[in-house]
Amino acid sequence: MRRRRETMGEILDVAVELMEVEGVAALSLSAVARRLGMQPPSLYQYFPSKMAIYDALFERGARQLRDAHRAALATATGPEPFANDLIAVSAFCRWCMEHQIYSQILFWRTIPGFEPSPEAFAPAQDTLHDLRDHLTAAVDAGRLHPDATSEEGIALYTSLTAGLLSQQIANEPDASFDDGRFIKLLPVVLEMFYQRYAPARGTT
Secondary structure (H helix, E strand, O other): OHHHHHHHHHHHHHHHHHHHHHOHHHOOHHHHHHHHOOOHHHHOOOOOOHHHHHHHHHHHHHHHHHHHHHHHHHHOOOOOHHHHHHHHHHHHHHHHHHOHHHHHHHHOOOOOOOOOOHHHHHHHHHHHHHHHHHHHHHHHOOOOOHHHHOHHHHHHHHHHHHHHHHHHHHHOOOOOOOOOOOHHHHHHHHHHHHHHOOOOOOOO
């Protein structure tokens, strides 16, 4: 069982390496097999289809991103909610920029016909729950209006951050988080969200 898990991990690692060169949608099972010194039919002992590999990569990426976000949240314990939020969302965006293949699988429809399974999607749902809890803490501290944690508020928050990431990765894919021209606007975008849901203004 241990060796099987290791082989599955190796298959996923090689798949990511190939996608970094050929693109996410161009993944070839034959190329994966050749890189591993296997016959293509042997891959089906571990993954029944190419979509199953994408699904496993989605779950792996979502889990790693969730854990990186949670690690940042654990350090974001200062008295100012905005500063804490910036720490957490910066860690989220930094991970996405440093793992662009996973980001494409997680956030962009680059694979025709692919939908993650409920099991693969579960860590992504955890991250959304963590975000809502984090924003709730800002509401409780009097920094945000309760509507910030509504479906609209979460949708706006994720749209703002995803939009910056999209611009950054599309226009400067090789830039670091610290040097990216677009991602440097993250504090500005976050302040826009806080102004939109300021306690005295609500969503008016």
